[in-house]
Amino acid sequence: MLILQVLSLEAAHGYGIAQRLQQISREAVHVNQGSLYPALHRLEQKRWLKSAWRRSETGREAKFYELTQAGRKQLARERADWERLTEAVELIFNEGA
Amino acid sequence: MPGFLNLLRRRRDRLEHDLDRELRYHVERRIRDLIESGLSEPEARREANLEFGGLPQVQEAVREEWISRWLDALLRDVHYAMRSLSKSWGFALAAGGVLALAIGASVAIFSVVSTVLLQPLPYPGAERIVSIETLFTNTGQSSQMASGPDFLDWQARNDVFEKMAAYYGGDDWPAVVGGRAMFANYRFVSADFFEVFGQTAFAGRLLTGQDVPPAGAGPTAAVVAYPWAVTHFGSADAAIGKTLGREGSPAVIVGVAAPGFRYPGAADFWLPFNPEPPPQASAAQIEAGRANYIYQVAGKLKPGIPFTRAEAQMRAIGDNLAREHAENRVKSVTLVPLQDRLTGSVRMTLWALLGAVGVLWLIACANIANLLLARATGRTHEIALRAALGAGRGRVARQLLTESCVLAGAAGLAGLLLASMLMQGIVALSPGNLPRIADVRMDATVLLFAFALSLASTLLFGLAPALHASRLNLSDALKGSGSKLTAPAAGARLRAGLVVAEVALSVILLVTAGLLVRSLLALQHVDLGFTKDRVLVAYTEYAVENEAEIPARIRFYADVLDRLRAAPGVSAAAGAAYIGMGLEPRTPRDYWVEGRPEGRAGERLQAEFHAVTEDYFKTLEIPLLAGRDFARTDTQGSPQVVIINESLARAAFPGESPIGKRLRTGTSLRAPWMEIIGVVGDARWQDPSQPAQQVIFAASNQGFGNSPSILARTSLDEASLVTTIRRLLNDANPTVPVKFKTMEELFDDTLAYPRFRTQVIGLFASVATVLAAVGIFSVLAFLVGQRTRELAIRRALGAQAADVIRFIVGQGLRLVAIGFVLGLAGALAVARLLTGLLYEIGPWDAVTYLGTIAVLGSAALLATLLPAIRATTITPTVVLRQE
Numbered sequence: 001m002l003i004l005q006v007l008s009l010e011a012a013h014g015y016g017i018a019q020r021l022q023q024i025s026r027e028a029v030h031v032n033q034g035s036l037y038p039a040l041h042r043l044e045q046k047r048w049l050k051s052a053w054r055r056s057e058t059g060r061e062a063k064f065y066e067l068t069q070a071g072r073k074q075l076a077r078e079r080a081d082w083e084r085l086t087e088a089v090e091l092i093f094n095e096g097a
Numbered sequence: 098m099p100g101f102l103n104l105l106r107r108r109r110d111r112l113e114h115d116l117d118r119e120l121r122y123h124v125e126r127r128i129r130d131l132i133e134s135g136l137s138e139p140e141a142r143r144e145a146n147l148e149f150g151g152l153p154q155v156q157e158a159v160r161e162e163w164i165s166r167w168l169d170a171l172l173r174d175v176h177y178a179m180r181s182l183s184k185s186w187g188f189a190l191a192a193g194g195v196l197a198l199a200i201g202a203s204v205a206i207f208s209v210v211s212t213v214l215l216q217p218l219p220y221p222g223a224e225r226i227v228s229i230e231t232l233f234t235n236t237g238q239s240s241q242m243a244s245g246p247d248f249l250d251w252q253a254r255n256d257v258f259e260k261m262a263a264y265y266g267g268d269d270w271p272a273v274v275g276g277r278a279m280f281a282n283y284r285f286v287s288a289d290f291f292e293v294f295g296q297t298a299f300a301g302r303l304l305t306g307q308d309v310p311p312a313g314a315g316p317t318a319a320v321v322a323y324p325w326a327v328t329h330f331g332s333a334d335a336a337i338g339k340t341l342g343r344e345g346s347p348a349v350i351v352g353v354a355a356p357g358f359r360y361p362g363a364a365d366f367w368l369p370f371n372p373e374p375p376p377q378a379s380a381a382q383i384e385a386g387r388a389n390y391i392y393q394v395a396g397k398l399k400p401g402i403p404f405t406r407a408e409a410q411m412r413a414i415g416d417n418l419a420r421e422h423a424e425n426r427v428k429s430v431t432l433v434p435l436q437d438r439l440t441g442s443v444r445m446t447l448w449a450l451l452g453a454v455g456v457l458w459l460i461a462c463a464n465i466a467n468l469l470l471a472r473a474t475g476r477t478h479e480i481a482l483r484a485a486l487g488a489g490r491g492r493v494a495r496q497l498l499t500e501s502c503v504l505a506g507a508a509g510l511a512g513l514l515l516a517s518m519l520m521q522g523i524v525a526l527s528p529g530n531l532p533r534i535a536d537v538r539m540d541a542t543v544l545l546f547a548f549a550l551s552l553a554s555t556l557l558f559g560l561a562p563a564l565h566a567s568r569l570n571l572s573d574a575l576k577g578s579g580s581k582l583t584a585p586a587a588g589a590r591l592r593a594g595l596v597v598a599e600v601a602l603s604v605i606l607l608v609t610a611g612l613l614v615r616s617l618l619a620l621q622h623v624d625l626g627f628t629k630d631r632v633l634v635a636y637t638e639y640a641v642e643n644e645a646e647i648p649a650r651i652r653f654y655a656d657v658l659d660r661l662r663a664a665p666g667v668s669a670a671a672g673a674a675y676i677g678m679g680l681e682p683r684t685p686r687d688y689w690v691e692g693r694p695e696g697r698a699g700e701r702l703q704a705e706f707h708a709v710t711e712d713y714f715k716t717l718e719i720p721l722l723a724g725r726d727f728a729r730t731d732t733q734g735s736p737q738v739v740i741i742n743e744s745l746a747r748a749a750f751p752g753e754s755p756i757g758k759r760l761r762t763g764t765s766l767r768a769p770w771m772e773i774i775g776v777v778g779d780a781r782w783q784d785p786s787q788p789a790q791q792v793i794f795a796a797s798n799q800g801f802g803n804s805p806s807i808l809a810r811t812s813l814d815e816a817s818l819v820t821t822i823r824r825l826l827n828d829a830n831p832t833v834p835v836k837f838k839t840m841e842e843l844f845d846d847t848l849a850y851p852r853f854r855t856q857v858i859g860l861f862a863s864v865a866t867v868l869a870a871v872g873i874f875s876v877l878a879f880l881v882g883q884r885t886r887e888l889a890i891r892r893a894l895g896a897q898a899a900d901v902i903r904f905i906v907g908q909g910l911r912l913v914a915i916g917f918v919l920g921l922a923g924a925l926a927v928a929r930l931l932t933g934l935l936y937e938i939g940p941w942d943a944v945t946y947l948g949t950i951a952v953l954g955s956a957a958l959l960a961t962l963l964p965a966i967r968a969t970t971i972t973p974t975v976v977l978r979q980e
Contacts, residue, residue, distance in 0.1 A: 014119060015126045033127070034150035037120060038158040045166045053115075058126070063119045 001082070003039060004048065004067060004075040011066035013056060014040060040065060048074050116159055124149055174499035182500060188472060189504065192465045195868065196508035199454075199461035200550050201515030202861070205523055206454045208516065208543045210447050213533050215542070218436050219357055221295030225398040228438040229261065229411065231390065234419070235427040235699045241438070242390035242684055245372045246383055247418065248287075251394065251430060254414045257407040261396035262290035263372050264361060271638035271804075271834055272341055272365075274329055278832040280638065281325070282363055285316070285370040293397045294360060299323055300333040301352030304369045308351070313375030316368040319348040323356040325365040341366065361393065387424035388698065390684050395435060408432045427699030439532050445933050446854045452927075453606060457861045457868075458550070459557075460602045463595045464872045465504075466558035470592055471879045473497060473562035494563040501559025509551030513539070516547070526856060528849030561591055589880075593912055596869075596876050600916025600957070601923060603862070603869040604949055608924035609931065610862035611945035613855040616936040620848055626780030626789065627717035632840035633815040634676055635807040635822045637833050647800050648733065653833075654805055655729070655798065657825050658710065664821050666813040671713040672797055672805025677782030678843035685790060690749055691759040691770055704745055704791035705782075706762055708802025713794070714740075714777050716810045722746075724756045724775030727796045737799055740775040745791035762793060771795070784847055786936045808840075815839045854934065866956050869916075874960040877909045881968045893973035902965040909961030917950065924949075 006012065006020045017040075018033050043049045048071035056062040067075065124145050131141035149155065182189040217223045229251060232239045243251075248263045255261070266284035273279075291303040298320070308318040319341050326336035333353040340347035348368055372392070374383050398407050408431070415429030437444075473480070480493055520537060527534050639650045654672050661670040685703035689695065696702075711727040714720075722743060731738050739760070746755050759770040779789035795801040811818050819837050826833050845852075881888070888901060928940030938945070 013122070015123045018123070033123070033148050034120075034152075034155035035158070037116075037123075037155050038162045041159045041162045042166070045162065056122075058129075060122065061118075062122050063115065 001075070001078045003036075003043060004071055004078070007049065007065055007067050008072065008075055011054075011064045013062040013064050015062070016056075017065070043071070046074075047071075112163070116156060120149075120152055120155060124152065170495075171499075174496050175503060177496060178500040178503040182503065185472070188468065192468050193504055193508045193511065195461050196465055196505065196554060197511035197515055198864070199458040200509055200512030200547065200554070201519055202864075203454045203458045203550055204512060204516035204539075204543060204547045205519035206447075206450050206857075207546050208520055208539060209523055209527075209534070209537050210451050211540075211542050211546070212537045213531065214440055214444060214447055216533075216536075218439070219536075220360075222397060222400075223436065224434075225259075225400070226293060226435040227396055227398065227404070227407070228433045228435050229394040229396050230431050230433060232412075232415065232429045232431040233427055233699070234429050239431045239433075240390060240684065241393050243392050243394045244387045244389050245374065245392060246387050247425070247428070248372055248392055248394050250418055251411065251414060254417075255407075255410055257398060257402045257410050258396040259399045260289040260292045261394060262293045263287045263392035263394050264290055265392050266361075266364070268362065269636060269638070269836065271640040273640070273832065274339070274341060278638075278640070278834045280636070280834050280836060281365040284361060284364040284367045286367050287370065287372050290367065291320075291354075293395050294358070295397075296355060296358055298352040299355045300326075301337045301350070303352050303354065304367060308369040309371050310369065312371045312373040313377075314371070316348050316370065318351045319366050319368050320352045320354055321350055321366040322354055322359050322364055326350075326353045384422060384424055387422055388687060404432065404434070424698050426697055443531055443850070446850055449609075449854055449931065449934060450857055453609060453858045453861045456602050456606050457865050458554075460599050460606075460865050460868050460872075462554055462557040463599045463602070464868050464875075465554075466561045467592055467595045467599075467872055467875060469497075469501065469558055469562045470595070471875065497563045498555070498559045501555045501562070505551040505555040505559070508554070509547055512551075513544075513547055516543075523857070527853055528846075530849075561595070592876050592879075596872050596912045597916040597919065599869045599872045600913050600953065601920035603865040603953055604917060604920025605924045605927050606858070606862040606865045607949040607953060608921075608945055609927060610855070610859045611948050612928060612931060612935055612938055612940065612942060613851070613858055615938045615942060615945055616934070617848065617851045617855045619937040620785050620851055623781065623785040625785060625844075626778050627719045629840040629844050631811055631815060632717065633809050633811065633818045633822070634838050634840060634843065635809070635826075636676075636836040636838070637804060637807060637826060639804045639830065639833050641804075644800075650804060651733070651798055651800070653829060654710065654807075657807065657829050658712075660825050661807065661809055661822065662712075664818075664825075666811045666817060667821075668810045668812055669712050669716040670807065670809040671716040672710040672807055673713055674708040674797060674802030674805045676806050676808075676843065677707075678840070678847055686762045688760050688762045688793065691761075702745075702749055702791070704741075704762070704793045706793050706795065708795050708797045708805070710797045710805060713808070716808045717780070718810075719780055720778040722776045722778060723754065724773070726775060727794075727798065729798070731796045731799055733798070733800050735799075737769055737771040738774045738796060739771045740777055740794040741773055742777055742789065742792040742794075743779045744789050745793065746776045748791055760793070785844070815841075851934070851936075866953055869953065870956040870960040873909055873913065873957055874963060876912075877905060877961055877964040878967070880908060881905060881964045885971060888968055888971050889973040892971060898969040901968050901971075902962070905965035905968050906958070906961045909957065909965075913954070913957040913961075917953070921946065 002021060002025075003017060006017050006024070012020065014036060018036055021036075040049065044051055044065070047068055049065045050068050051063050051065045053061050054064045056064075127145040127148065128138070128141045131144055132138060136144065146152075218226070220226060228241060229243070230239045230241050231243050231247065243263070245263075248261075252258075252261045264284055264286040266282070268282045269280040270283045271278055272281035272283075286304065288304070288306040288309050296303060301320075304318060304320055308316070310316055321336055321341075323333060326333045330336040330339060336350050336353055339350050341350060342348050350366075354367070374386060378386075398404070411430040411432055415425075419425045419428055433441075440447075484493055517539060520539075524534055524537055639653050641647055641650050658670050658672060661667055686706050687698075687701040688704050689701070709727070711729065711731075714726060724740070727738070727740065741749075741755060749755070749760070750758065755773045755776060757772065759772050761768040761770050777794070781787060781789055782792075797805050807822060809818055809822065822837075823835060826835055891901065891904075924946070925940065932940055
């Protein structure tokens with residue numbers, strides 16, 4: 001979901017996604033950078049991402065990922081789920097308070 | 098298939114390459130960033146790799162994603178396919194059954210073809226073994242037989258063969274083992290015979306140069322076949338040292354061949370012989386021996402020598418011999434791979450069967466494609482729904498293909514089971530002398546073939562519905578589900594095309610079967626020139642060692658025949674040294690007419706030479722056209738006499754009476770002149786499809802020929818004579834072995850191949866007709882189902898039942914007619930290929946074509962009428978109210 005979110009802003013290559021994840025989460029999420037790639041390929045096979053080789057900002061060819069229509073829907077769905085879950089959790093916490 | 102694998106491989110390589118590039122980019126970018134942030138290069142590299150977690154591990158993890166995703170989809174597809182097939186199990190059973198039948202039949206025929214034609218002969222270096230044959234350059238015909246002097250020259254002058262051997266022999270010769278007489282299959286072989294075939298002994302040793310007797314002398318050593326050793330001596334080891342043959346010239350068994358080795362034919366034992374001329378032979382006699390064709394020759398090429406080079410060299414040797422020897426004037430040498438030689442006569446039959454079963458399989462596939470297509474159309478709504486829910490076109494197509502795959506896989510397995518049963522049937526039905534038929538079994542090649550066939554089936558009948566589904570227009574399909582006014586055009590056209598193909602292919606099979614049936618009938622009713630029914634043949638052998646014993650043999654048979662003629666129910670009896678029915682034609686001999694020029698080799702008249710007793714023509718009811726029959730007064734002491742057949746009379750004595758003229762055969766130096774005393778009608782001895790050759794009959798009683806077989810004509814059942822003859826022979830000489838066959842049985846054997854292929858192809862053609870009819874029926878039934886509303890409206894608007902029938906039948910017959918036109922065109926092309934298998938029936942035989950049209954036409958009419966009649970039961974009010 002985090003990957004989808006990062007890519008919903010703009011297309012990026014793997015390294016870029018890793019950097020953004022770290023930036024956005026303010027270093028709170030520090031995953032093993034390699035494990036990003038199986039996830040990317042899984043999302044691509046589910047047709048939520050599509051990829052293309054493009055020139056990167058350093059001038060070399062890099063594989064850029066971007067969201068597909070299905071990916072956008074999935075993100076919306078997951079966000080809605082997440083919001084429902086956090087709302088529910090919040091409600092429970094508030095109830096208890 | 099390899100193209101497909103290549104495609105997969107290239108796709109995988111591409112994926113791997115991209116992944117590598119992608120990951121490297123990441124790591125290198127990280128290193129650069131780390132260096133920019135102040136680390137040294139080695140440190141940065143270490144840090145980046147640490148963070149990344151190892152390139153190979155990540156690659157592996159990504160690969161696992163690829164595979165698990167793919168497997169997951171596959172499993173789901175298979176699961177879904179099984180569920181949807183089991184929901185309509187009637188359909189699955191019908192389609193699977195048809196396919197299993199087609200695959201089973203194809204696999205069974207293929208396993209026969211594979212064993213008989215494709216598998217190399219079971220000898221080491223079998224691909225290098227060739228048959229070396231005499232080529233007659235004046236006629237272009239080749240003969241397997243070679244003369245002794247020619248063989249010796251071929252052997253001495255070539256440098257392309259590792260080893261070369263000559264051999265000859267016959268089946269059912271008498272052998273005496275432990276004082277008991279029996280028939281056995283003898284083979285005389287020259288020194289290197291076993292080396293040509295790369296054989297080693299099972300027990301004892303095989304024949305070598307040291308066993309070869311001096312020229313002109315008889316053998317003293319023998320090698321026996323494994324089964325013969327076990328039957329007669331209990332075990333291979335027990336056979337060693339035993340003797341074979343008559344007292345006075347026994348051959349000692351020195352070895353037993355490996356269990357599978359019986360070459361040539363079904364040899365029981367092998368005896369050495371010396372092809373060299375005897376030392377006392379004159380040059381003229383040796384020269385004359387070049388026209389005496391008695392040996393078959395096989396050789397093993399040296400490794401690495403191409404067949405064409407060996408052929409060129411042997412041809413050159415043959416051409417040189419033709420210049421050196423007058424007798425070789427029109428002769429040369431030709432090579433034939435031994436496997437081709439052994440399977441030559443059945444090749445055509447087997448390929449025809451494989452072709453026929455292939456056509457049957459195509460028809461089955463077309464049929465199933467039709468069923469699947471009808472099903473896919475029925476499921477349009479379901480598929481459209483799935484597509485609307487987000488399934489991609491490729492995904493839906495793949496799902497339908499998986500369904501076909503599951504179906505074909507199951508049918509393939511069932512087909513294999515069926516094939517093993519059919520194989521036994523084919524083996525039982527096949528002619529007894531079909532080479533290697535006993536070795537037919539399922540092996541890796543056959544399994545591979547079955548697998549490929551299932552796969553090909555899937556593609557053939559699975560693609561149609563898959564393509565159809567992937568072309569589906571979503572909104573149309575969903576909207577159209579309510580109103581079934583017209584059928585979707587594309588699907589209908591495809592189905593119609595499949596029916597046309599089925600009809601066309603069935604026409605081809607039916608025409609083929611029809612032509613074969615008509616030829617078989619023609620063969621069965623050929624005028625043989627003799628009457629074959631109610632004649633019993635008793636094969637006997639009175640073994641003689643030398644010419645001094647021949648009078649005793651003549652007396653023995655004269656005595657037995659006299660007693661037989663006196664037996665009740667016997668109207669005539671005679672002896673004949675050669676019963677040709679079903680055998681290869683005899684090699685004709687040159688003959689000379691007294692008072693005419695000698696002639697040169699290749700330009701002389703030639704005739705077959707048969708030795709018979711008196712009453713032979715009476716027994717077989719062959720008409721005596723002129724002169725007289727042999728008589729008891731024609732003895733070894735009296736002048737030699739012959740009877741000729743009509744063909745010979747016509748060829749050698751046009752416009753004059755041959756009676757009283759004299760001729761001679763064989764080597765012109767020794768043979769006496771023989772007076773022609775009679776002319777008889779032509780008869781077809783060996784093969785009813787071959788016209789009669791010129792024949793000279795000589796009198797057994799004058800010492801010609803081997804032991805005669807006894808022929809007896811009876812007014813009773815042939816079987817009733819068996820005991821009579823057995824008793825007569827036993828009384829006269831208990832050591833003479835005897836075997837019985839009726840002339841009818843012998844004749845039937847000659848038709849074994851035509852009958853075999855006619856039965857099998859006829860069976861295929863009937864199945865094809867049924868399948869085609871079912872195909873037509875299912876398409877029209879489906880059409881009626883689809884157009885219920887349209888038909889209801891027509892009825893409501895006043896169409897009569899007859900109009901509806903005419904409409905539906907018209908639809909069906911239009912397809913059938915197109916199929917007929919295409920099929921007849923195809924059949925004409927196929928029939929041309931079949932001419933070699935036909936007898937007296939041309940490939941354009943009108944009766945066959947009309948018969949095919951009648952059979953298939955009435956099946957098609959029935960198949961169209963049933964749905965048409967159902968269509969008339971549509972009641973407009975009921976159907977239209979359903980909306």
